[in-house]
Every structure is written in C-alpha cells, then in structure tokens.
Amino acid sequence: MSKLDGKVAVVTGASKGIGAAIAKNLAQHGAAIVVNYASSRAGADAVVEAITSAGGKAIAVKADVSKAEEAQGLIEAAVNQFGRLDVLVNNSGIYEFATIEDVTEEHYRRLFDVNVLGVLLTTQAAVKHLGENGSIVNISSAITHVHTPAAGVYAGTKGALNAISGVLANELAPRKIRVNVVSPGFVVTEGTHTAGVVGSDMEAGFIAQTPLGRAGQPDDIAGVVAFLASDDARWLTGEVITASGGIR
Ligand code: NAP
Numbered sequence: 265m266s267k268l269d270g271k272v273a274v275v276t277g278a279s280k281g282i283g284a285a286i287a288k289n290l291a292q293h294g295a296a297i298v299v300n301y302a303s304s305r306a307g308a309d310a311v312v313e314a315i316t317s318a319g320g321k322a323i324a325v326k327a328d329v330s331k332a333e334e335a336q337g338l339i340e341a342a343v344n345q346f347g348r349l350d351v352l353v354n355n356s357g358i359y360e361f362a363t364i365e366d367v368t369e370e371h372y373r374r375l376f377d378v379n380v381l382g383v384l385l386t387t388q389a390a391v392k393h394l395g396e397n398g399s400i401v402n403i404s405s406a407i408t409h410v411h412t413p414a415a416g417v418y419a420g421t422k423g424a425l426n427a428i429s430g431v432l433a434n435e436l437a438p439r440k441i442r443v444n445v446v447s448p449g450f451v452v453t454e455g456t457h458t459a460g461v462v463g464s465d466m467e468a469g470f471i472a473q474t475p476l477g478r479a480g481q482p483d484d485i486a487g488v489v490a491f492l493a494s495d496d497a498r499w500l501t502g503e504v505i506t507a508s509g510g511i512r
Pocket of ligand 1 (some may be wrong): 416447
C-alpha cells in the first residue's frame with residue numbers, strides 16, 4: 265500500500281520542471297494525476313506517458329490558471345475523470361527579473377495574475393470537491409527571505425502566496441483541509457534555463473550561499489510535496505517548508 269493510493273491530485277504547471285517531477289512522484293506513490301499545462305502540450309503528454317507506462321493513471325488538461333473559467337474547468341476535469349479530488353498542488357508560476365527602474369505594469373500584472381490570482385482561482389474551484397483530509401500544497405520560493413536583487417515583483421508574488429496560504433490554512437481547517445507551502449531555493453529547470461539563470465552569476469551566487477553546496481533538482485522538491493500531500497503530514501497545516509539545501 266503506497267501512501268497516496270486511491271487519491272486524486274491536480275498538479276498545476278506539470279508539463280515541465282518542478283511540476284513534472286511532482287506529478288511523477290505523486291503517481292509513484294499511487295495517486296491518479298491531472299497534469300495541467302498552459303501551452304506545452306508535448307511536455308504534458310510526455311509526463312502522462314511516463315506515468316501511464318509505469319502503470320499509473322494520468323490525464324493532461326490545458327488550462328490557464330489565471331482565468332477563472334479555465335481554473336474551474338481544470339478541477340472539474342479531475343472530478344469527471346477520476347470521481348474525486350484529494351490533493352491540489354499549486355505549482356504554476358512564472359518568474360522574470362527586473363530592477364526597480366525596469367518594473368512595468370505589465371510585468372507586475374503578468375506575475376501576480378499567474379502566481380497569486382491563479383492560486384486563488386484553482387483553490388476556489390477545488391475546495392468545492394476536497395473532502396476531509398484534503399491537502400493543498402502551494403509552491404512558493406525561498407526568494408521571500410533570500411532577497412535577491414531585481415526580484416522585487418516575483419518575491420512579492422511569493423510573499424503574498426505565503427500570507428494567503430496561512431489564512432487559508434486557518435479558514436479551511438474546520439473542513440479538515442490542510443494548506444502548506446514548499447519554498448524551493450534555486451532549482452535547475454526549463455524555466456531557470458529560459459530565464460538565463462542557469463550558468464549565470466546569479467546561479468553561482470545561489471550555489472555559493474547554499475550550505476549543501478549544489479543547485480537543487482526538481483526531485484529534491486517533489487518528495488517534500490508528496491509528504492505534505494499524504495496522511496503522514498496529517499498534523500501539519502499552515503507550514504512553510506524551505507527546501508533549499510539550507511540557503512535562507
Ligand atoms: P518552469 O520550468 O518555467 O515551468 C513552469 C510551469 O508553469 C510550466 O508547466 C508552465 O506551463 C506552467 N505555467 C505557466 N503559466 C501558467 C498558467 N498561466 N497557467 C497554468 N500553468 C502555467 O518553472 P519551474 O522552475 O519548474 O518552477 C515551478 C514553480 O516553482 C514556480 O511556481 C516557481 O515560482 C517555483 N520556484 C522555482 C524555483 C527554481 O529555481 N526553478 C525556485 C523557487 C520557486 P506551460 O509550459 O504549459 O506554459
């Protein structure tokens with residue numbers, strides 16, 4: 265008996281990077297997975313194929329989490345396909361860096377729409393279906409306390425997410441739905457490649473400040489999420505776990 269046997273999980277932004285690793289890890293522990301993507305259909309299909317070829321259950325569902333109708337459709341797809349919902353992992357996120365001189369309204373809105381509004385919309389849709397022992401895991405970032413220059417707006421989205429998660433932990437506790445946060449340090453992903461962080465001075469700086477002395481990998485984060493999603497973490501709510509090799 266695996267720790268997520270019989271459970272159904274939606275993982276947002278699971279077409280690549282940390283979300284793909286979380287989806288595969290939760291499936292290895294027995295959960296049926298909804299692999300959400302916004303644009304990377306091939307990436308989502310590859311994650312579904314990896315899960316199903318190992319004997320698991322998964323479907324890919326396209327949805328922009330920052331649009332209410334699409335967020336609702338994502339959650340309904342999970343319930344329609346698998347009959348229930350137990351776990352929501354809000355992993356979708358975008359990061360772009362800008363010094364204060366370069367911050368624009370568009371940059372601010374793009375990041376807050378996906379990283380904050382997107383979490384509110386998927387959570388709002390999910391709480392209609394999450395029963396007792398439901399678990400919500402929000403992926404934040406250690407950047408809220410590492411205070412990396414030029415990350416003001418991105419760090420702001422993740423600080424807001426931490427605050428919202430704490431409120432929701434209390435608000436949903438009477439319904440026995442737990443809400444916890446995982447805050448990764450620097451992780452090598454498609455996103456950090458595209459953002460130009462991998463191979464940059466910023467990456468070298470992160471690794472130099474990391475006591476365990478290396479960059480994080482998506483699987484370093486996925487196991488922590490699987491723990492929080494499972495009943496092993498039944499007495500944890502409102503926690504922020506920094507998964508960063510010790511950087512804080
Ligand atoms: P990534 O490789 O860029 O992947 C991002 C994922 O989010 C993709 O699956 C993407 O889907 C999805 N996404 C983007 N916009 C979306 C939207 N509007 N609706 C639904 N999905 C959307 O990112 P990552 O590095 O794995 O990061 C994942 C999470 O970890 C983010 O929340 C990020 O802030 C956080 N984090 C990352 C690091 C790091 O160093 N990598 C550190 C701390 C925290 P499509 O590809 O289909 O568009």
